[in-house]
Amino acid sequence: DTAVSQTPKYLVTQMGNDKSIKCEQNLGHDTMYWYKQDSKKFLKIMFSYNNKELIINETVPNRFSPKSPDKAHLNLHINSLELGDSAVYFCASSPWGGGRIRTDTQYFGPGTRLTVL
Amino acid sequence: AQKITQTQPGMFVQEKEAVTLDCTYDTSDPSYGLFWYKQPSSGEMIFLIYQGSYDQQNATEGRYSLNFQKARKSANLVISASQLGDSAMYFCAIASSGSARQLTFGSGTQLTVLP
Numbered sequence: 001d002t003a004v005s006q007t008p009k010y011l012v013t014q015m016g017n018d019k020s021i022k023c024e025q026n027l028g029h030d031t032m033y034w035y036k037q038d039s040k041k042f043l044k045i046m047f048s049y050n051n052k053e054l055i056i057n058e059t060v061p062n063r064f065s066p067k068s069p070d071k072a073h074l075n076l077h078i079n080s081l082e083l084g085d086s087a088v089y090f091c092a093s094s095p096w097g098g099g100r101i102r103t104d105t106q107y108f109g110p111g112t113r114l115t116v117l
Numbered sequence: 118a119q120k121i122t123q124t125q126p127g128m129f130v131q132e133k134e135a136v137t138l139d140c141t142y143d144t145s146d147p148s149y150g151l152f153w154y155k156q157p158s159s160g161e162m163i164f165l166i167y168q169g170s171y172d173q174q175n176a177t178e179g180r181y182s183l184n185f186q187k188a189r190k191s192a193n194l195v196i197s198a199s200q201l202g203d204s205a206m207y208f209c210a211i212a213s214s215g216s217a218r219q220l221t222f223g224s225g226t227q228l229t230v231l232p
Binding site: 048106110 | 148149150152154156160161162163164167169206208210212213214218219220221222224225
């Protein structure tokens with residue numbers, strides 16, 4: 001009964017290809033996030049959705065497009081992959097903000113290691 | 118803008134001893150929360166402990182405690198009685214009370230517990 005799951009765990013692909021990473025949470029949370037962890041382990045927010053609505057859209061190339069079919073799922077589609085896209089991508093979820101910050105603790109998926117050759 | 122600084126890229130501690138991992142933050146928000154996450158070599162991000170800016174007491178969760186000094190803008194993680202399984206990367210992060218609760222992370226501290 002994994003709380004936040006991501007598929008695939010590993011993704012190896014050629015430059016120029018298009019790929020998707022899927023994320024699902026069964027915690028009943030309203031908010032989901034995508035983070036990127038680079039080769040130096042630095043984590044940075046990319047996107048956030050609340051109840052299928054985009055609420056955070058950081059400075060990310062428009063080759064990256066998140067899609068949320070429902071509040072339990074948040075997928076990340078990447079077009080025209082580049083070498084610099086190689087990283088670990090984490091999905092996370094939390095209950096909706098507006099309450100105490102503590103209740104909005106984010107729980108992370110296992111990560112997807114993307115390698116672009 | 119918010120910022121987290123972790124000045125210790127790597128730390129070593131002897132098994133069964135206590136260790137403190139440093140974290141300083143910068144934010145203009147009066148209400149914020151500080152989080153610590155653990156990332157073992159297997160790669161997952163594990164939530165450890167939370168401290169709210171208005172919390173009167175330092176947070177504790179089992180062997181983890183947070184030394185929160187608001188005036189100094191520091192939120193150091195203390196791990197007592199270190200175990201070999203504590204060897205991991207530790208990240209400090211901050212979230213504000215705004216409507217979008219994204220986490221801003223520090224660069225992390227790699228902790229190695231020695232037998």
